[in-house]
Amino acid sequence: MTEQALPGALDGLRVVDLTRVLAGPFCAMLLGDMGADIIKVEQPGRGDDTRAWGPPFVGEESAYFLGANRNKRGMTLNLKHAAGQEILGEMLRSADVVIDNFKLGTMAKFGFDDDWYDANAPQIVRCSILGYGSTGPRAGLPGYDFLLQAESGLMNITGEADGDPMKLGVAIVDLCTGLYALSTIMAAVNARHRTGLGQAVEVSLYDTGVSLLANVAANFLASGQAAGRYGNGHPNIVPYNAYPTGDGMIALSVGNDMQFANFSQAVDHPEWAEDVRFTRNRDRVENRGACDGMIADLFRTNTTEFWLDKLLAAKVSCAPINTVEQALTAAHTVARGLVTTANHTTEGEIRIPGIPFRFSRDPATIRRAPPILGEHTDAVLGELGKSPDEIAALRDAGTI
Template identity: 45%
Template sequence: MNGALEGVRIIDVSRVLAGPFCSMILGDLGADVIKIEHHESGDETRGWGPPFAEGESAYYLCANRNKQSMTLNLKSEEGKEIFRKLVASGDIVIQNFKTGTLGKLGLGYEDLKEINPKLIMASITGFGLTGPYKDLPGYDYIIQAMSGLMSITGEKDGSPVKVGVAIADILTGLYTCIGILSALHHRDKLGEGQEIDISLMDCQVSSLVNVASNYLFSGLTPERMGNQHPNIVPYQTFGTSDGELVVAVGNDDQFRRFSTVIGRPDLAEQEQFKHNEKRLQNKEELIPIIEDSLRGKTKKEWKRLFDDAGIPNGPINDIAEMFEDPQIIARGMLVSMEHPTIEDLKVTGSPLNLSKTPVTMRKHPPLYGEHTDSILAEIGYSPDQISKFKENKII
């Protein structure tokens, strides 16, 4: 068995990151993913570089393994008919066109469910299919700004800062996976498909979790706190003799052990620091004391001492250091794949470790249109018809 989703066919007409990231996860789990790309330009991320490897952009390669690629002109009548044939034999459509685009082409959910009543369509947009912003384009950066995320990211006295990766896209991809798997379960019970309306904005707002809850309960607008935590102290970065590390003291018992390790057991006995609520109130006094205590040893020395005492901590690794970490290597989070043009293609692994149906890296990120002919042949088109499609710029 290739995976938990073996036998599930996904028609993916999404581009860039949120949709492709979602379909890659489902592909890792065994689904058959057909990536449909524009017949002239393909997924935009194919050109998002450098870096490139043998003409393939690193950006594209990060989110497109375990897929087949075919090109298709969805504005042509022949292209629409091909798409409908694919949908008739498929289970899921993932799309991230602007609201209403597929509907105008006669390929919206209401149209396609007439062909396949069991169809599940995941429609990813910036702001959703309803509401005053439904027709606006949505990009990760814009969503990070409008959702409030940037207002709480960065140093207290600095400017708002975006997260270093397209986190709104990634979260939306994950939420879309959850929605699709839920819809598949519903379909298994009742035999009916449905449309999933999911937006980057909604997903990013949902991810604000305790910060949003703090505002809703207190009425106080959260502010940027840099590397500090709004509810827990000490829970931040600290300098050592050779760099910075993160210390995350999550409860009073940990604080007692932490105080002993840094040579200040008296801190845990002082009334203003004994409990987290008091530490939060008196952090301006406590933090400098801890900073002074940590300057006397290296990151490695403190890590060993904190690990032995059960104090959550970790050095601030760069990406190169992260991929060299023995834990990352042991967990299979760095994977080598075969590729027709790239020698020793390396990609990040999957965090999904299923004991009975493990994920597999079966297919390299496809070349542009690599499987167009074979997919068309599979759904009944002859070599002559495929040649004519090429001549008429249908594929």
């Protein structure tokens, strides 16, 4: 962690983060990694739901919360209090971005509708993260990653062909919604350079889930054929799968016919590339079972290490199937800084995920550990001109 870091690419951008759980906090964290000043606003006495999601915990802090809230200042504010809404209004007047994942209409209920923004904070980019969006028959319903993986069709294409539908091992809809939010926010900030005005942007878990069908959706729209499950395989490419070896498994990715010929040569079976069943990718897709079967039979004759060494020497794309522990301790992970440390206010030095992107001129850095609940409330209110006595009165009233 770098306390006195060089300014990041988004230095000077102030973001009010009203979100909780994952999609919104993840988006705001990435903006903070790029140098933005993130003020995370939480409910007094309770905070973000994920503070209680555990074990595991690091002291009193949940690992889940620590994984999505670095590079933020944290304050508490009761938005059901008129005084809390007044303070939020003061914050928004001087902010560049506000992100919320409240139910549809909540911000307007607090008094922050389009007319308020036009009159008081026309510069602000306001991002709403919703479950199902603001239009359509399911508008306004809350959304949850697991349910949206199910409803969007993602689970139906995940898992073994003869098994049950499965979700991914991480909250992929939440995470990608956070990335979409990041992209739309930055586009709106860029548009502000041209217009001088902010605008409302919206993303939803439902839209994200359906969009992640990607090539599978395109396949269905082009052919009308129902999408299936292929386990670790690919609907349009063969061989592209996980194969058993003599002592484990190996992931193999062969993306075109030239690569298949090179692979066949590397495993001492050049005749495979001449077999009419496997010459072209479309032939291999049509003969998926035979192609995958002969590769699996061959790989079972030796160890994972043997095949990795042999294939990588021939520049065939392949990889071991690591455990999470193996991935996080791998030499390349360490070299890329994807596991790092931060100095937490109550827990001292903690290990947290690192930043997955690089800038050549404006470095992305970890300047702050995830905040304890309300850690920077007094500082933020002081910046708004509140005196110590006024802050004490707000605390006594339960507003902060």
